[in-house]
Amino acid sequence: MRGAPGGGHCPPIALIDITTYLEERGARVDSYLDTVLPAASHAHGRLYEAVRYSIFAGGKRFRPALCIASCEAFGGLTEAALPAAAALELIHVSSLIHDDLPCMDDSDLRRGRPSCHRAFAESLAVLAGDWLLCFPFALVAEAGESAGVESARTLRLVRELAEAVCRAGIVEGQAEDLDAEARHISFEALRALHARKTGSLIRAAARCGLIAAGVPLDDVVRFAAYAEPLGLAFQIADDILDVVSDESTLGKPVGADDANQKSTYVSCLGLEGAQEMAARVAVDAHRELDALPDWVDTRVLRALVDFVVDRRS
């Protein structure tokens, strides 16, 4: 647990900047995903074509990166975090596919390309989302067994992932989001909504990283507390980007929140207010990282917090 962070064939984290780090770890996640996902040449080609189309669409891989960075910070190897990192991305993409459906947000564009149901068919988008929601559990269970990880630890990964979806998780978040559309909700309601819709999986990402690193299971929740302000900062930054970015950088229509009359941190606090809040929440995240034991190498996690607040897409 206390070995040198990084590990594997990755360059040591101190020598690279956060953009390079994200690219490098993102590439490892992509290559792992490519290995574990069924080939599009599979007998059920269209299904797995839709799955691969949605997975390999140039996502930022933020949740996997947070999982891996958390694992490395607590002395784990990059590869120990890969199954959970991949699982987080699969669940995330599943929720995007279903959120884009005509009966939900009805989005034609996702990451600069036609959304899954536009590129394939609505039925296949439902099924691809279902597959992506369930496969992560097979993946972490099988990978844990192959790698000889103790079952209690793998089972804890399963719990964190499932609870991020189902216990005050992303499904409730999306249900609330639909419910809140076209009416103004209070700041507190918005915060509760996003804690479910976005925060739950970001929390799981950090916790899964610590579990993969071999942190004693009783310490995981406490040590991963930095994920709460980090998740909040991520969502506020997302709302800000919807206003200040342009479509080609963002890969989806800008101003979509406003067009859909969605309540956002910007509509609640104004642009400047939202930017101030993001900065304040980033300070909270750094404070949580300050409180970690000395043997935790928090450098990449700190850079990740700053990246989240400063990002352009």
Add this chain to the structure above:
Amino acid sequence: MRGAPGGGHCPPIALIDITTYLEERGARVDSYLDTVLPAASHAHGRLYEAVRYSIFAGGKRFRPALCIASCEAFGGLTEAALPAAAALELIHVSSLIHDDLPCMDDSDLRRGRPSCHRAFAESLAVLAGDWLLCFPFALVAEAGESAGVESARTLRLVRELAEAVCRAGIVEGQAEDLDAEARHISFEALRALHARKTGSLIRAAARCGLIAAGVPLDDVVRFAAYAEPLGLAFQIADDILDVVSDESTLGKPVGADDANQKSTYVSCLGLEGAQEMAARVAVDAHRELDALPDWVDTRVLRALVDFVVDRRS
């Protein structure tokens, strides 16, 4: 593992007939589900109303019953099988909700009532299905931990459930089914389709029962082999019922397969041919049960095989 079958407050299995057995165990599953599902009075009431509406719609609880009967046959207690039994039903109902969607089979009726998307909204039906697909993993993980079940055993439940959905499982089955609609497929293709769409979860039901009973994990696949012909018999009987039953008994429109030009065992083999095949496959299932060790009490499982072939709804 070799204790008296039955257990808890259930009457001993030898003294009751299979219909009573199914009612009794079904009631225990329902009562367990009622305890573990969030209340409809929950803050996200509409979501859990949709979940409960679909779960408590008078399903036969065949998969839970097979799981429990398998557990009891191998000497396990009824209650040891409840989390997995409930998980199987949740996954099954999730697939029904999504299969009924307008973009899939477009069914207005399910179990004699409006289907989930008709009773609520399409968006809520997608989300309820997602929730029901993922919650089982939280449920079995949490229940295993509370009951002090060894983690390796609980993790094996997770694998069986996830693989029934994602590894030649129900998602591929439904994708194939949509693909096969309105064109005739070969008998072999039909069989492969149903092995995925229906067989995979029935196989998982038997295996999960054995895992819950404490059967050595290396013996589970071999001992649960009776689930293969049983699953096939179940599907053939389903196709026969679509032709010979009436809507009020079946709870859904009869002749739907024909109207949708779906290939079925009846369309491939004729009614008599399908009935003969069901009988033959039931014999296969009994033969698999014959091959089990002496200490396995196969009486309820045998009654279940016969019930599947003879059922009227």
